[in-house]
Amino acid sequence: MAGRRGALIVLEGADRAGKSTQAKRLVESLKERGYQAEGMRFPERTTEIGRLVGSYLEKKSNLEDHTVHLLFSANRWEQVPLMKEKLRSGVTLVVDRYAFSGVAFTSSKKVIAEAAAKRGDFGNERYETSAFQKMVQKRYAELMEDRSLNWQVIDAAQSMEEVHSAIRQLSEDIIQEAKDQPLGKLWVESDT
Numbered sequence: 210m211a212g213r214r215g216a217l218i219v220l221e222g223a224d225r226a227g228k229s230t231q232a233k234r235l236v237e238s239l240k241e242r243g244y245q246a247e248g249m250r251f252p253e254r255t256t257e258i259g260r261l262v263g264s265y266l267e268k269k270s271n272l273e274d275h276t277v278h279l280l281f282s283a284n285r286w287e288q289v290p291l292m293k294e295k296l297r298s299g300v301t302l303v304v305d306r307y308a309f310s311g312v313a314f315t316s317s318k319k320v321i322a323e324a325a326a327k328r329g330d331f332g333n334e335r336y337e338t339s340a341f342q343k344m345v346q347k348r349y350a351e352l353m354e355d356r357s358l359n360w361q362v363i364d365a366a367q368s369m370e371e372v373h374s375a376i377r378q379l380s381e382d383i384i385q386e387a388k389d390q391p392l393g394k395l396w397v398e399s400d401t
């Protein structure tokens with residue numbers, strides 16, 4: 210039967226919430242249960258644009274804020290034809306970050322004072338300070354006020370197994386719901 214598209218499942222959250230681990234486990238368990246599922250991540254650091262982004266994140270290069278924002282965006286758009294093709298062919302995509310990270314992280318830059326960013330470093334990459342991550346979480350909360358998107362909040366402080374089973378159940382539900390829906394609503398012209 211025509212239709213039968215895959216679902217687009219995006220995991221968003223602050224750094225070190227466990228998204229990459231959970232995305233991997235989710236793809237494995239969906240496959241075990243007979244679904245067609247594949248993982249993707251953003252930034253996808255292996256493309257030419259992704260290499261520029263990766264070098265910026267690792268502080269090996271400096272880029273102007275708008276410029277790097279647009280590189281993150283371009284790094285998503287370059288995968289969109291492939292994403293659409295997969296979704297149309299019935300593959301469910303589990304995506305580790307998407308445009309919501311773009312909004313949450315870039316908009317946090319504007320409000321984080323340099324002094325705050327110097328406090329409590331917990332990682333080596335750009336943005337990995339506790340003050341920055343707190344601002345990012347606030348931004349995510351604001352983004353979730355848009356009810357037109359099907360946001361589901363999962364408490365990442367639970368055990369790895371508990372988080373996994375919560376995500377898996379929600380994913381199975383959304384795969385059923387999505388399969389008869391058109392792809393049209395998924396992408397708007399301006400992912401900035």
Ligand code: NYM
Nearest residue numbers: 224251252281306307310311314315336
């Ligand atoms: N990030 C990610 C952005 O600032 N903008 C974006 O559009 C995206 C997709 O990149 N700190 C940030 C969030 C992370 C960093 O992501 C690298 P990860 O998930 O650690 O590879």
Ligand code: MG
Nearest residue numbers: 224225334337
């Ligand atoms: Mg990271």
